[in-house]
Amino acid sequence: MSSFNQSIFHPEVFLLTGIPGLETSHTWISIPFCCLYAIALSGNGMILFVIITESSLHEPMYYFLSMLSFTDLGLCLSTLVTMLGIFWFNAREINFDACIGQMFFIHGFTFMESSVLLAMAFDRFIAICNPLRYATILTNSRIIKVGFAIIIRGTTALVPLLLLLKRLSFCHSHVLHHSYCFHPDVMKLSCTDTKINSAFGLAIVISTAGLDSVLILLSYVLIIHSVLCIASREERKKAFGTCVSHISAVAIFYIPMISLSLVHRFGKHAPPLVHTLIANVYLLIPPVMNPIIYSVKTKQIRKAVLKVFLSKPI
Helix, strand or coil: CCHHHHCCCCCCCEEEEEECCHHHHHHHHHHHHHHHHHHHHHHHHHHHHHHHCCCHHHHHHHHHHHHHHHHHHHHHHHHHHHHHHHHHHHEEEHHHHHHHHHHHHHHEEEEEEEEHHHHHHHHHHHHHHHHHHHHHHHHHHHHHHHHHHHHHHHHCCCCHHHHHCCCCCCCCEECCCCCCCCCCHCCCCCCCCHHHHHHHHHHHHHHHHHHEEEEHHHHHHHHHHHHHCCHHHHHHHHHHHHHHHHHHHHHHHHHHHHHHHHHHHCCCCCCCHHHHHHHHHHHHHHHHHHHHHHHHHHHHHHHHHHHHCCCCCC
């Protein structure tokens, strides 16, 4: 009994994992990761810059897009230090409190991005189904309130979840499967009862990303119904065209998230490399792809970005 008690501990550090089996090649592997981070940071930074500086983009749709870019920047910066630290310096150790802090930002920005995508779906719904009231419904003051609500919603539920995590004891390996701290990954290392943590975590996911995905799907059902009632084929095509970018953003956000959740829940015997790759795709692909999608598919954003690059200094 005493030996078991001695094996229970509250770790001062966890060990993060890079790419399992390819540790000797981490320096070379860091090159594509650096490129992805550079694309994500510069792309989302550019989107924010053109929306702030270009008066023609001071409209609800682009305000929501700026929120999406902000959350993508937050996600990138939340993992940048630990991931590149592993690849460049083999700096795998992370303090337990720092791990809790990183989880707060990763999960917080993830839930905020889900809320932003829901707000963007509502924006498309109003623009297509009730265009005459668009300007009166989505006023600047209401958009600001939506922005604050997104931040509060994305962070408040995480505080009790992470406090519950701090009460756990650990008696197994303190090696995590990812290059960043992820709540289900840390929770699996505990040797005490985690039913409350699991139930509360599941409730948060269902009430945020789960509810958001259902409401986004419902909004597009109503949008499709409204568009199909339009007599002109060209008008229908134009209406659907305004939704392509958002649908793409929803897909590249939710598909990796669902994949990672399934791997954590049912992939106990999956190779460690699978866990690592899906975890990296989950956090890196949306921030990389969103600015590319909106720059290519949205004419106003494309023109504003080209204006920045092609403008000649005085």
